[in-house]
Amino acid sequence: MSKVEAAALELKKRNSSVKVEPLCVFVDEKSAEKAVKDADLVVDCLDTLSSKYALNRACIEHKKALVFGSALEEYGMVSVFKPWVSACVECVYPNLSDEGLPTCATAGVLPQLVQLVGSIMAAQAVKQILGQNTLLDTLLFIDLKDASFEKVSLLRNPNCPAHLGLPLSYKNEVTEMCTRNGRRLLMLKLENPPKIEEALTKLSQNSVNAKLVGTQVLSFVDEQGSRFSYTSAGVLLAEISEVYSTIDEAKLVVERVSRMLN
Ligand SMILES: [Zn+2]
Structure with missing residues (x-):
């Protein structure tokens, strides 16, 4: 089952009167535009910078308030932007580019920090709906190393690439995500992603026995025990077998499977 389908089920379980529309998409410029244009408020819970940039651009274009958050190691940040105004x-x-930036896979993240950042973001989302701008153009910096909270005022940057309308660049590269089940987790957004049914056919032509989980995800395992999920968003996720100890070996595993699908 995809992450969005699982989240939708959980939300329905907690509040049966809530209406949830899960969208299984990889957030880039095109999909961000679609997801944002009819929203009243946008909350950024994304984990790659390229997707955060794409969402931000869509919020400028469609004049949507954006609740922003990030968490890494022992440091977190929360802010609210009305980016068409300021x-x-x-x-x-x-x-910045995702390549070379530390991630929770390479630097780790304190689980308590993730809960804290998520709770503050949720509170800010409610405040926005109520018309209260407590963190607008203000960055709340959370440092759990010395248990401090600090607020910094934000101004529009005259050289901001988004406000200058400079194009975004996105490279389809294998990215290491947080570990899953104690294994390396790698992600690749395919350049020419097949639909789920086509992907099923392509995999079976390569003697890979994949099965559909929920409606949006194909799941399969290779001979060395690496587990793969291919989602209708065109994203390949790989939980790499312990047989491969280096990141370069792990990337080769993902590239081999992506060639079957591309
Ligand atoms: Zn800007």
Whole structure:
């Protein structure tokens, strides 16, 4: 089952009157636009910078308030942007790329920090709906190393690539995510992603026996025990077998499977 389908089920379980529409998409410029345009409020719970940039751009374009959050190691940040009026995510973090940035896979993240950042973001989302702007254009910096909270005022950056309308660049590369079941988890957004049914056919032509989990995900295991999920968003996720100890070996495993699907 995809993450969004599982989240939708959990939300329905907690509140049966809530209406949930799960969208299984990889957030890039095109999909962000679609997801954002009819929303009243956007909450960024994404874990790659390229997707955060794409969501931010869509919020500028469609004049949507954005609740932003991030968490890594022992440090977290929460802010609220009305980016068509003032500062945006790229005013604060311009010209960065996921490649080379630390991630929770390489640097780790304190689980308590994730809960804290998530709770503050949820509170900010409610405040926005009530018209209260407590963190607008303000970055709340959380440091659990010395248990401190600090607020920093944000201004629009005159060199902001988003506000200058400069194009976003996105490379389809294998990215290491947080570990899953104690194994390396790698992700790749395919360049020419097949639909789920086509992917099933392509895999079976390569003697791979995949099965459909829920409606949006194909799941399969290779001979060395690496587990793969291919989602209708065109994303391949691989839980790499312990047989492969280096990141380069792990990337080769993902690239081999992606060639079957591309
Ligand atoms: Zn900006």
